Amino acid sequence: MGENNTFDRRMFLRLTGLAGAAGLTGMASATPGRSPGPKEGELLVGVTGTKDVKAAIDLPAQAKMVHVNETLGYAAIEFPGKGNETARQNFADAMAKKTDVKYVEENATFESLAVPNDPRFGDQYADQMVNAPTAWDTTFGDSGVTVAVVDQGVKYDHPDLDGNMAADAGYDFVDSDSDPYPDSMADEYHGTHVAGIAAAETNNGEGVSGIGNSSIISGRALSEAGSGSTADIADAIQWAADQGADVINLSLGGGGYTNTMKNAVGYATNNGSLVVAAAGNDGQGSVSYPAAYSECLAVSALDPDESLASYSNYGSDIELAAPGTNVLSTWTDDGYNSISGTSMATPVVAGVAGLTLAAHDLTNSELRSHLKATAVDVGLPADQQGSGRVDAGNAVTTTPGSGGGGGDDGGDGGSGDSTSASASGSLAGYYDSQCYNYGFSYSAPSQVVVELDGPSSADFDLYVSDGTGTCPSTSSYDYRSWTADSQETITIDNPDTSTDLTILVDSYSGGGSYTVTITEYQ
Template sequence: MLKTTGALGAFAGIGAIGSASARGETKELVVKKSDVVGIADVKSAVETALPSGASIVHKNDVLGYVTIEVPLNDVGTAADAMSTLEAQSAVEYAEENVTYHTMETASDDPHFGSQYTPQQVDAPEAWNTTQGEDVLLSVIDQGVDYEHENLHDRFGSNLGYDFAGTGGDDPMPVQPSENHGTHVAGIAAATTNNGIGTSGISNAQILSARALDESGGGSLQDIADAIQWSADQNADVINMSLGGGGFTDLMNDAINYAFDSGTLPIAAAGNDGGSVNYPAAYDNCVAISAIDSNYNAASFTSRGPEIDVTAGGVDVLSTDNNDSYVEMSGTSMSSPVAAGVACLGASAHGLTGSNQDPGQLWNLLISTAEPVDGLASDVEGEGLANAANIVGGGDPPEEHDLLVTVVDDSGAEIQGATVSAGGDSGTTDQSGQVTLEVPEGTVTVEAEADGLSGTEEVDVTGDTSVTVEIDGEDDDPPGECGAESNTASAEGELSGGWWGNPSDTYTYELETADPCAATITLDGPSSGAVFDLYLTLDGREPSTWDYDERSYNWGADEQIDVELDGSETFGILVDRYDGSGSYTLTVEELGK
């Protein structure tokens, strides 16, 4: 049975707290909720702290913040308002919605006719192994000209999203002069070996996250949202050729969210010759400095202990809007060189999709960099990013002896069992044992004898041992998944203003005798609405911040697939992010 438990408005009641004063200066502030409250409580906190004139103009329920517009005539200085807000128990922090800018400098030679950055990082040698087509790269920047002759093959059906505009789906540049994102994307991933234009460092698939407007500036709010969105799209690498604004808690939260989600953020160090700018300076972001074609430090590059690697950033030729090409300089250009190298490394070592490991990819990038003679450590970091080295992988993981003992359900050792783990295999001796050579880390040990099997996971950090029990029964009971099925559906309608955000919740009890899998499908309106689907597996009521699985894409059609062991009860949330209309919710349960 699929039954509704009533509408749940995670943001019910959040609306304009007041109309912004027409008098004097206004300031936008970012207000982050504390861990012990829901984001809806921010409304009452703001009303209490700033009873006159403040209005909510933006929200992000994933990162847990709202942006408010405050008339300073009513509250004093921005610092006064932030201090008053942070005194509220529902508020973790409040900070200005500062602006970040592109990291390019003007080029003295717009007709420079050849590239040097792919050769400088040994990309042609790496291309013999991989060109990185299986990697997803998000370019957070101005819009990218996805119709460019040398970029259109790098885009799939999901082109990206426009965070700096009116909230539409189209991340194309708005003005002809808005070319920074197109140039950056081409450095990292213009199509290689197609006989057209320039060569990117990789052939990664691109997402255009337009968070900087036609002026080259972007708000803290828009960039943080773009980082979170990119991670939710399962991007393997994010490139941010932008900086400024100083340290902010919200940007740090967004960077940490991406890293914890499996995405590696990479950013330009800055062009002021001083200390490393944010976001490059955050702990979970890779910082890239710039050198020229002669391996000298760029005069403009920022420097400091945060620098991880360096790359070419002076007079870099790459794609420009409308099928043209242009030369630019800045750490904006060196960052996508390093990002392209990281994409090749992710492809070569399978660190994509469900196997993402940003920590391992980061370590590969720095451990395979080449030291540059004459460069100070605060400029080169670990050295010049090197594509051939990262594809080769640097030092292979250390291997260890793993002693495996195979027993039956009575504890008796089994001779002649076939055992495999970590790429090695063998057969147990008369004492039921075999020694395998396995790489350091967590490995799965599989044992089989007389048609029966068993598995165990073990964390191999040195010489160790593990016992695998074969139960005396097939682990997989007779019958294939799908031999029995049960389908339930419900229909509903969601509507309301932006801040109303009404939702419906449902519960579903398993019906098949031996459940093995289920698919939960949301078919929503096709008229531009954005509906999302959240699932819990223990019957608790899900929310947009408390769930076990979710489908969170732009649009109103969502799907979640789960494997079942028979103990589950589904809690389902249909959440309206934007738009309105009718929907159909379907649960298809499969049994053996």
């Protein structure tokens, strides 16, 4: 390991481009006949990006490779039938020892957690609570902004959704086909309800108002039973990012920490998407995954009186709160219905994010900071509301970085100002790493984003320690990003500024030049 380095500070403008290629680049279709929904018993094997996934995995006779995603660098392995538990464990142990394999884990299961002329707007307290009418005086939204709903299927021909669905409505990762339409209208309503909260047609003289007129794409990753596998959800997140989604809504959770899911939200973040996720409905003091990943903006749910909903999870990972109880939205019978959950609060934030992008040209990091800077303090502790209740009026009408927005009611999201620094270096091979110290510019930044841009021919990983003053290692760190390539991002809210931030760039495989960029948001 080389000696510690200090950043030379410089201001810069980073231009972020979104991938817009159609199709499922880097993703193999599931094996025909593979059952939809949860994939209990399957193992996910993550491989370094410098190796072909299939070639890196030694498959025993009892096992089948049922799915491969080259972009995220993993394969799903099935041991069919009974009595293969020992062979399955032996395989997992053997793979974990291989240098080309980064992890082996279960394929865990996640579950679905201006006044417009729309006639039922008066029944929609959520839009009014977040001051959407103030934002609508400026814009009703922009079809050039895309919100991806990774969820159950969306009834894209609903009369209050069809005008805001993208031309290519989406993809079904549960059944492996190009039609994300729900399989059961009676049971599969969650995705349609979520989509309507974020982007039902606004000011169209019909039904309800979405937060804004963004374009919707549907990644069907949860079955009609309301559950889905890590692999299906991760593939849908990658797909949404590849379609150029500005915002990805994850109203789901419950599967715990998985490397595959973290790599997926990291991939989306690195490709310019803001990933918004539900805190969970267990009423507990910790946030569920995927919302707990640093790449995701975690959302708690409020009752109509702006108190924390009894079912909402809370904790230090919460960044914003939004109305989630009895939220009226689109339903699969072409009508409307009210249901509750952090699943409902999350698309409120996603919708506000989309509406904000109709008014301001922001990167995903800048958007995240701006939403927090313009949030409204509703009198709850920070572990329940984060920076505050999201506010569409403030977000749209406040110039990013101006320091305004919340006024006397503003939360702790900061002013929105930012400063950046970068450093460049090179690593020779898998045995090499480099540590950096970063001294903060702001006394109390609301957020710091660390980005690694490394060579495509190598697999570099990023580690960060916050508040320790000592360099992290690959086994001792506060934050880690280790996707299958060398594009890594770590986001830290309210970092500890008592000591320098310490950063390790490590080569898992290969060598080459890289740049580390740090952006502080006040």
